[in-house]
Amino acid sequence: MLDQIIELIEQFDTICIYRHILPDGDAKGSQFGMKSWIKNKWPDKKVVAIGKDTPNSFFPDCDQESIDFSKALAIICDTSNRERIDGEGWDQCAKVIKIDHHPVVDSYGDLNIVDDTTCAACEVIAQMFMDHHETLTLETATYLYCGLLTDSQKFSIPTVSERSLKAASYLVSFGVDIQKCNLKMFSINLKEYGFENYLRSKVIYKDSLAYIVVNKADYEKYGITYEKAKEKVNVMANVDEIESYVLYTEQPEGNYAASFRSKRTVLNDIAAHFGGGGHNFASGAKNLTLEDIQKANQELIDRMHESQK
Ligand SMILES: [Mn+2]
Missing domain, CATH: 3.90.1640.10 (inorganic pyrophosphatase (n-terminal core))
Structure with a gap:
């Protein structure tokens, strides 16, 4: 080749x-x-x-x-x-x-x-x-x-x-x-470290799903850009009880970008339902409304239940 x-x-x-x-x-x-x-x-x-x-x-x-x-x-x-x-x-x-x-x-x-x-x-x-x-x-x-x-x-x-x-x-x-x-x-600087700690304090758990919804005002308060904020999905990685996790980051123009991650559950087709895509265990989508976030979370929970059967 x-x-x-x-x-x-x-x-x-x-x-x-x-x-x-x-x-x-x-x-x-x-x-x-x-x-x-x-x-x-x-x-x-x-x-x-x-x-x-x-x-x-x-x-x-x-x-x-x-x-x-x-x-x-x-x-x-x-x-x-x-x-x-x-x-x-x-x-x-x-x-x-x-x-x-x-x-x-x-x-x-x-x-x-x-x-x-x-x-x-x-x-x-x-x-x-x-x-x-x-x-x-x-x-x-x-x-x-x-x-x-x-x-x-x-x-x-x-x-x-x-x-x-x-x-x-x-x-x-x-x-x-x-x-x-x-x-x-x-390596990250102290500002980012503070932001990561803030994110960890905002995690919501539902079954084996963890997610964070972060607003523009939240990351701006820490002097973090949208692009940087979006990368922080891994603050939920490597936790025994968490199989799948999502970071929903408010876009500068409104609505939310979703970063979907999982240990072993295929999620990229769920990302596709919201106009996105990516790898089996790491995918993303843009422009989700708050209602879409609820729908996506439910699809993720259902998927994890299916894969445990
Ligand atoms: Mn790559």
Whole structure:
């Protein structure tokens, strides 16, 4: 598969690399991992990372260059459907490669490399590099490792396999500083720590479901952005009595974004009922009303009852 990517890269002088909106560690890790790999292997090519910058102390900013998209190759990482692609111009590019690990809903690429048995787009990329015996720079390996680390939630979710750990080991063989990556990806400041404690105090339990409804005024009081607040669903993770958990975050324009998580219960079809989607055990939806929240909670409880039968 890497051969096909290499063949396409060699046909173009400009390569635009995209990721999904509201990028997480895997989105940025796969984007900047690919950018750094291409830049190192083909130093004369113009390689641009495209997307709206979000504050992050680790990954670089995107590039602000004018591009003739019609003569460019687009590589789109970690993005299941075209609506979630961050940035413009990809659909004007001469060829499009999709590299992803979400269940297939939209094969928008000319070349689609998707493996939904992996836990990260960074894992898909690392597997290809490993199978191809690529020698990576420390920078490339570090970006990919950071993405794999975040999407696998520190190698703890059901999709983590022997292959994931082999990919991690391959990346680490290029000198990745494991502790530094862990701190860069998971350290929080005191403000966020206070907000997490506030969220924990707001948890509502119903059967094996836990959920939090957080309003704009609540996160703003802690100086937390909507994007950051939305990531905090994991304050309900790793509790024996909680099988499924949801964070409902009020959107700046009103209504709520839902982040659905579970240990072993498939939930992404429930997210789909509310216009969203994602992975089996980690999915999301937007624009839920307070009434939708009640409905979603009931569907989750019913699903857990069904799966216990
Ligand atoms: Mn991902």
